[in-house]
Amino acid sequence: MTKLRLAIVGAGPAGIYAADILLKAERNFDVSIDLFDHLPAPYGLVRYGVAPDHPRIKGIINALRDVLDRGDIRLFGNVRYGTDITLDDLKQHYNAVIFATGAVRDADLNIPGIELEGSYGAAEFVSWFDGHPDFPRTWPLEAKQVAVIGNGNVALDVSRILAKHADDLLVTEIPDNVYGGLKESPVTDVHVFGRRGPTSVKFTPLELRELGELRDVDIMVYDEDFDYDDAARAAVAGNKQVFVIDKVLNQWRQREVGEASRRLHLHFFAKPIEIVDDGAGRVGGIRYERTVPDGEGGVVGTGEMRELPIQAVYRAVGYFGSPLPGIPFDKKRGVIPNREGQVLRKDPSSGSGGANEQMYGVYATGWIKRGPVGLIGHTKSDAMETVRHLINDSGNWWHPEHPAEESVTELLDSRGIHYTDLNGWHNLDQHELSLGESAGRTRIKVVPRDEMVTVSRSK
Structure with a gap:
C-alpha cells in the first residue's frame, strides 16, 4: 500500500482543515501529515487575525483543537519556510506539500x-x-x-x-x-x-x-x-x-x-x-x-x-498574500497561481508567452489560493477541492529520499531550530490560562516569541 507523506505549511484553519479532510477522505493509501508554521502556536488567523471580543471564534478554535488533539497530525511550530526548511528539504522528506499561508x-x-x-x-x-x-x-x-x-x-x-x-x-x-x-x-x-x-x-x-x-x-x-x-x-x-x-x-x-x-x-x-x-x-x-x-x-x-x-x-x-521562496506568485492578485489548488508555473519551453503547467507535488489552499475573500468556514470547501486533486495526482507525487518521520526532526535538530510541537502548544495554552486565572480573567496571551518558545519547550 502506498503511503503519502504530506507537509502542510500554515497551521491556521486552512491548513488544519486540509489535514482533517485528507485523513477522513476515501483513499487507498496511508497518510502521515506534518504541519509547519512560522509561529510557535497554531490556529493562525483565529489567534492573530480576529478581534479578541468575538465569542464565535472560541467555537472555531475548539473545533481546530479537536482535530489536532486526535494525535494523527504532527505540529512543528516556530519553523520558517524558506529559512529553516526549504522546498528542496520538503522534496527530500515528503511526497507533496500544501501551502496554506493565508494573506496577512x-x-x-x-x-x-x-x-x-x-x-x-x-x-x-x-x-x-x-x-x-x-x-x-x-x-x-x-x-x-x-x-x-x-x-x-x-x-x-x-x-x-x-x-x-x-x-x-x-x-x-x-x-x-x-x-x-x-x-x-x-x-x-x-x-x-x-x-x-x-x-x-x-x-x-x-x-x-x-x-x-x-x-x-x-x-x-x-x-x-x-x-x-x-x-x-x-x-x-x-x-x-x-x-x-x-x-x-x-x-x-x-x-x-x-x-x-x-x-x-x-x-x-x-x-x-x-x-x-x-x-x-x-x-x-x-x-x-x-x-x-x-x-x-x-x-x-x-x-x-x-x-x-x-x-x-x-x-x-x-x-494581500506574500510570495514564498521557490513558489510561483501572482503579484497582481497576491496569490499562488493555481487550478483548483494545483499550483501552476510557467512552462519554460513555451517561450515568452509563458503557458502554464502544473507544478507537481505542490498545492495551495485558503487565502493564498483564492485571495482574501470569504469567511473562515469557507476554507473547508476550499480545502476539499485541493485535497481531491492531491489524491488523484498520486502518480505524480515526489519520491523522497528520506521519508521516515524521524528524519524531519533530525533535520531540524541538526540546524538548531527550536521548534515547538503539540505538547508544547498544550504547555503554552495552560500557561496562558493560568496567567488569566491569577488575574481573574479567562486567559492572558503571551506575546514575546522567545517566551512562547521557552514555555512551549519546557518539560
Whole structure:
C-alpha cells in the first residue's frame, strides 16, 4: 500500500482543515501529515487575525483543537519556510506539500497622503491588538479623531476596538500591553468610510450588531445615506443578509444620541480622495467625495467634496498574500497561481508567452489560493477541492529520499531550530490560562516569541 507523506505549511484553519479532510477522505493509501508554521502556536488567523471580543471564534478554535488533539497530525511550530526548511528539504522528506499561508499584508490604497505619519494598515493594528509576536509591543494611540477606510468585517473590527473602552475588553484574552495602550487612548470619534451605500457593505449582520452593543459609545448614522434607489430597495427585499443590515441601521437612526463619551460614525456614499497633511508631515484630515448609485450596482462621484479633521487613519481595504521562496506568485492578485489548488508555473519551453503547467507535488489552499475573500468556514470547501486533486495526482507525487518521520526532526535538530510541537502548544495554552486565572480573567496571551518558545519547550 502506498503511503503519502504530506507537509502542510500554515497551521491556521486552512491548513488544519486540509489535514482533517485528507485523513477522513476515501483513499487507498496511508497518510502521515506534518504541519509547519512560522509561529510557535497554531490556529493562525483565529489567534492573530480576529478581534479578541468575538465569542464565535472560541467555537472555531475548539473545533481546530479537536482535530489536532486526535494525535494523527504532527505540529512543528516556530519553523520558517524558506529559512529553516526549504522546498528542496520538503522534496527530500515528503511526497507533496500544501501551502496554506493565508494573506496577512494590507492591500494598498493609492490616494494622496496615505503615506503620512499617522496612517496605518489595519492588518498591522490587528496584529498588535492580537499580540502577534513579530510586531512591536506599543502602538501610537494618540488621536482623538480617527478614520477607518473600508466597509468589511476587518474595518468594523478595527473601529470597534478603537472605540470600545479598554476595561470592557478584560473579559477577553487581550494581552496586558494592549490593554494598557487602549486604556490611555484619548479617542472620542471614529469615522468609518465606505464609498457605496448601506445595502452594498461587505460586513456581516453579526459584526454590525456588535457595534450597537458598545458601552458608552453612540453609533452615528446619517439620514442622507438612506435615500435608496430601485436597486438598493430590491437588494433589501431580495437578500436576507441585506435586509437584516438595513433593519439594524434604520433602528440606529431612531436612537437618542449625545450622552456617550465616544462616537462611532458610519459614513456611506463617501469615497476618500486624500489624506490631508497637517503641515508637519502628519495626518490632519480626510477629504472625501460624496457618491451616488450609478444604476448598475456601482457608484459615481458627485463632485461634492467634504473634509473632516482626523489625526490618524487606518486603511482596511483588504489583505494581500506574500510570495514564498521557490513558489510561483501572482503579484497582481497576491496569490499562488493555481487550478483548483494545483499550483501552476510557467512552462519554460513555451517561450515568452509563458503557458502554464502544473507544478507537481505542490498545492495551495485558503487565502493564498483564492485571495482574501470569504469567511473562515469557507476554507473547508476550499480545502476539499485541493485535497481531491492531491489524491488523484498520486502518480505524480515526489519520491523522497528520506521519508521516515524521524528524519524531519533530525533535520531540524541538526540546524538548531527550536521548534515547538503539540505538547508544547498544550504547555503554552495552560500557561496562558493560568496567567488569566491569577488575574481573574479567562486567559492572558503571551506575546514575546522567545517566551512562547521557552514555555512551549519546557518539560
